[in-house]
Amino acid sequence: MGIIVQKFGGSSVATTEKLEKVCNHITKEFEKGNDVAVIVSAQGKTTDRLITEEKEITNSPCKREHDVLVSVGEQITISKLAMMLNDKGYKAISLTGWQLPIITDDNFGNAKIKSIKSETILDLFEKGYIVVIAGFQGINENGEITTLGRGGSDTTAVAIAASLKADKCDIYTDVDGIFTTDPSKVENAKKIDLISYDEMLELSSLGAKVLHNRCVEIGKKFDIPIVVKETGKENSTGTIVENSKYLENMEISGIAKDDNISRVTVMGLENKIGKTYKVFKLLAEHKINIDTIVQSFGESINKNLSFTIKTSDLAETLKVLEENKEYLTAREIIHFDNLSKVSIVGIGMTNRTGIAAKMFEALYEENINMHLISTSEIKITVLVNQDESDRAVKAIHNKFF
Amino acid sequence: MGIIVQKFGGSSVATTEKLEKVCNHITKEFEKGNDVAVIVSAQGKTTDRLITEEKEITNSPCKREHDVLVSVGEQITISKLAMMLNDKGYKAISLTGWQLPIITDDNFGNAKIKSIKSETILDLFEKGYIVVIAGFQGINENGEITTLGRGGSDTTAVAIAASLKADKCDIYTDVDGIFTTDPSKVENAKKIDLISYDEMLELSSLGAKVLHNRCVEIGKKFDIPIVVKETGKENSTGTIVENSKYLENMEISGIAKDDNISRVTVMGLENKIGKTYKVFKLLAEHKINIDTIVQSFGESINKNLSFTIKTSDLAETLKVLEENKEYLTAREIIHFDNLSKVSIVGIGMTNRTGIAAKMFEALYEENINMHLISTSEIKITVLVNQDESDRAVKAIHNKFF
Numbered sequence: 001m002g003i004i005v006q007k008f009g010g011s012s013v014a015t016t017e018k019l020e021k022v023c024n025h026i027t028k029e030f031e032k033g034n035d036v037a038v039i040v041s042a043q044g045k046t047t048d049r050l051i052t053e054e055k056e057i058t059n060s061p062c063k064r065e066h067d068v069l070v071s072v073g074e075q076i077t078i079s080k081l082a083m084m085l086n087d088k089g090y091k092a093i094s095l096t097g098w099q100l101p102i103i104t105d106d107n108f109g110n111a112k113i114k115s116i117k118s119e120t121i122l123d124l125f126e127k128g129y130i131v132v133i134a135g136f137q138g139i140n141e142n143g144e145i146t147t148l149g150r151g152g153s154d155t156t157a158v159a160i161a162a163s164l165k166a167d168k169c170d171i172y173t174d175v176d177g178i179f180t181t182d183p184s185k186v187e188n189a190k191k192i193d194l195i196s197y198d199e200m201l202e203l204s205s206l207g208a209k210v211l212h213n214r215c216v217e218i219g220k221k222f223d224i225p226i227v228v229k230e231t232g233k234e235n236s237t238g239t240i241v242e243n244s245k246y247l248e249n250m251e252i253s254g255i256a257k258d259d260n261i262s263r264v265t266v267m268g269l270e271n272k273i274g275k276t277y278k279v280f281k282l283l284a285e286h287k288i289n290i291d292t293i294v295q296s297f298g299e300s301i302n303k304n305l306s307f308t309i310k311t312s313d314l315a316e317t318l319k320v321l322e323e324n325k326e327y328l329t330a331r332e333i334i335h336f337d338n339l340s341k342v343s344i345v346g347i348g349m350t351n352r353t354g355i356a357a358k359m360f361e362a363l364y365e366e367n368i369n370m371h372l373i374s375t376s377e378i379k380i381t382v383l384v385n386q387d388e389s390d391r392a393v394k395a396i397h398n399k400f401f
Numbered sequence: 402m403g404i405i406v407q408k409f410g411g412s413s414v415a416t417t418e419k420l421e422k423v424c425n426h427i428t429k430e431f432e433k434g435n436d437v438a439v440i441v442s443a444q445g446k447t448t449d450r451l452i453t454e455e456k457e458i459t460n461s462p463c464k465r466e467h468d469v470l471v472s473v474g475e476q477i478t479i480s481k482l483a484m485m486l487n488d489k490g491y492k493a494i495s496l497t498g499w500q501l502p503i504i505t506d507d508n509f510g511n512a513k514i515k516s517i518k519s520e521t522i523l524d525l526f527e528k529g530y531i532v533v534i535a536g537f538q539g540i541n542e543n544g545e546i547t548t549l550g551r552g553g554s555d556t557t558a559v560a561i562a563a564s565l566k567a568d569k570c571d572i573y574t575d576v577d578g579i580f581t582t583d584p585s586k587v588e589n590a591k592k593i594d595l596i597s598y599d600e601m602l603e604l605s606s607l608g609a610k611v612l613h614n615r616c617v618e619i620g621k622k623f624d625i626p627i628v629v630k631e632t633g634k635e636n637s638t639g640t641i642v643e644n645s646k647y648l649e650n651m652e653i654s655g656i657a658k659d660d661n662i663s664r665v666t667v668m669g670l671e672n673k674i675g676k677t678y679k680v681f682k683l684l685a686e687h688k689i690n691i692d693t694i695v696q697s698f699g700e701s702i703n704k705n706l707s708f709t710i711k712t713s714d715l716a717e718t719l720k721v722l723e724e725n726k727e728y729l730t731a732r733e734i735i736h737f738d739n740l741s742k743v744s745i746v747g748i749g750m751t752n753r754t755g756i757a758a759k760m761f762e763a764l765y766e767e768n769i770n771m772h773l774i775s776t777s778e779i780k781i782t783v784l785v786n787q788d789e790s791d792r793a794v795k796a797i798h799n800k801f802f
Contacts, residue, residue: 016454050477054484057417057484057485058487062483062487066480069484072473075476079470082466083463086463086466087462087463093465094469096546145497
């Protein structure tokens with residue numbers, strides 16, 4: 001007997017048949033005597049369709065009105081699901097973001113949750129209701145509709161779980177958990193049974209798109225176990241994301257890959273305080289996002305500064321740097337595109353030697369060149385040519401698993 | 402310089418091109434220096450589509466959740482329209498029913514408006530905004546979404562006009578006003594320039610489906626002129642529905658027709674107090690709606706009681722009455738189906754003689770039999786065979802106009 005939060009994504013609620021499966025997951029937990037809060041996304045491609053219609057009107061929609069528009073998708077899902085549960089004889093009630101309410105900041109399209117009135121849900125639990133809540137949406141202090149941006153419904157689910165002090169938050173999706181690497185690319189990819197919040201954060205920031213960072217961060221902060229499972233699969237145990245206490249004995253927990261990366265190197269930058277800062281300030285002013293940064297210090301009066309960016313930002317980056325070469329006192333700007341970032345992540349890494357060596361060995365054996373190496377406490381990232389990246393992931397996976 | 406309320410129905414906002422025309426009507430009034438509040442319906446067949454999807458789930462949807470579902474259509478329209486106005490350089494802002502808010506009773510699917518917080522709109526006018534409001538929806542005191550039922554957006558518009566003490570409420574639709582009879586049936590049907598609330602009420606209850614009764618009643622109560630116009634038509638004057646002071650010199654203002662009517666007569670009912678009551682109580686218990694009632698009193702101990710119903714209720718009505726013939730002490734139940742109700746409406750009628758005679762003469766000349774006659778202060782209704790009803794309307798129209 002506890003409080004269970006379940007979240008079902010867009011593909012899990014896409015059709016009436018799929019909603020039936022969702023009902024089964026909900027009523028199963030409810031029949032066990034649990035209080036159940038359910039968070040849902042918009043059905044299938046609903047939000048995409050709304051955005052296509054929006055583009056007919058304008059390419060630069062008023063942000064406030066954009067959120068009014070795209071929030072209807074989740075409202076449709078909650079009403080249908082609550083209706084279906086009622087039809088099966090369960091007491092169920094739907095709540096939009098503003099009805100709960102979920103209070104957010106003013107940042108339309110990418111709002112952050114400030115507070116959730118969990119008493120509303122607890123009162124409905126008290127009355128015997130299954131509570132079906134719209135993900136992705138909230139209201140600001142002004143009573144205006146906001147949306148949470150990418151991964152929004154996951155964030156809603158874990159935030160609600162935190163506010164309810166729920167026993168766990170089940171995230172239902174179309175794969176049965178988190179894998180050591182992309183199972184569609186590497187045949188013997190393994191399902192991870194248990195992973196820590198920190199490892200999950202590294203993996204998701206590295207392009208493993210199962211869980212959005214924001215929801216993992218909230219899970220970590222409030223110590224809510226997040227379970228990733230496949231919708232419709234009976235007795236799935238999925239992957240549990242939780243505190244790292246049990247996880248010390250794993251070498252690495254996963255391998256991630258991110259394509260379409262470019263590396264830019266500013267050569268012969270004057271080795272003086274403030275030069276590095278100037279480069280990044282300039283790029284920030286042009287809204288170019290920098291990923292990994294590596295700076296080599298020599299004993300000379302010059303240094304080389306390398307960093308990675310999305311290939312879509314490459315042209316703009318080169319233009320900005322070339323135009324300011326003199327101001328930056330740089331000798332030359334060189335770049336490589338069509339690169340991929342391949343990373344291994346694992347809490348175990350901090351206490352073990354030889355993990356990096358093992359990774360590099362795997363790449364060496366495959367004759368794959370590394371364009372850049374960057375490490376953190378629980379992560380090692382290398383840049384490789386994009387056309388060699390799948391082979392790189394496979395080689396590393398075979399070495400470790 | 403005043404306050405103008407404009408309402409655009411589902412077909413007027415069905416596509417992006419149509420929304421452009423709607424923008425023109427709005428900005429034209431705004432450019433004159435008026436404050437403008439706009440009420441919109443769901444686009445085209447949006448609500449029908451949602452109901453089709455709902456039927457996939459259940460044929461007896463939970464009423465609360467039904468309203469959560471069907472209210473999204475208007476939310477889509479307000480965001481798109483506000484977006485489009487912003488895109489054209491106007492300050493516009495959308496409001497849902499709960500944002501305004503429009504407080505209603507608890508009657509999901511057919512809620513009545515209890516109050517409107519017009520200060521919200523007036524504050525936005527003060528800040529220079531065009532205010533775009535979702536029709537058809539509100540919230541109850543509990544914060545649950547309600548919808549107003551048929552004709553709901555018209556009702557929202559006139560109620561908002563009343564709460565703002567607006568100069569007028571323009572109802573934009575796909576015909577240019579209200580006609581003396583259905584222009585698709587009678588070639589020389591004439592547009593009515595001016596009509597009183599009471600006449601409009603009679604016409605709309607008689608099947609002229611331009612304005613819903615509820616909105617006309619509110620217009621009458623708060624003395625808000627309602628103007629019915631065609632969307633996209635330049636310089637249309639439409640039809641003005643307002644107080645009757647100017648209208649004394651019109652003979653009749655319109656002719657309405659309602660098909661699929663049946664007449665039932667309970668013959669030989671004992672002429673005692675309570676017998677008529679028993680008939681209608683019985684039918685009310687079976688949720689059968691009675692329209693016109695005519696009772697003939699003779700000097701005998703028996704009376705005949707006739708009334709009209711929708712033909713769709715005929716079988717049930719006959720079954721109920723036959724089963725209770727003894728209880729009602731009725732001799733025989735007879736009926737005619739395939740009838741139409743044809744009515745003439747006009748405030749002028751009260752002060753003039755011969756209107757009824759003129760109507761009956763028109764029918765006599767066409768050799769059309771009347772199955773029932775019923776009159777009120779501003780209305781004369783006759784029942785005719787449905788296959789003669791178009792001819793009846795045409796004949797009466799030619800007689801009067």
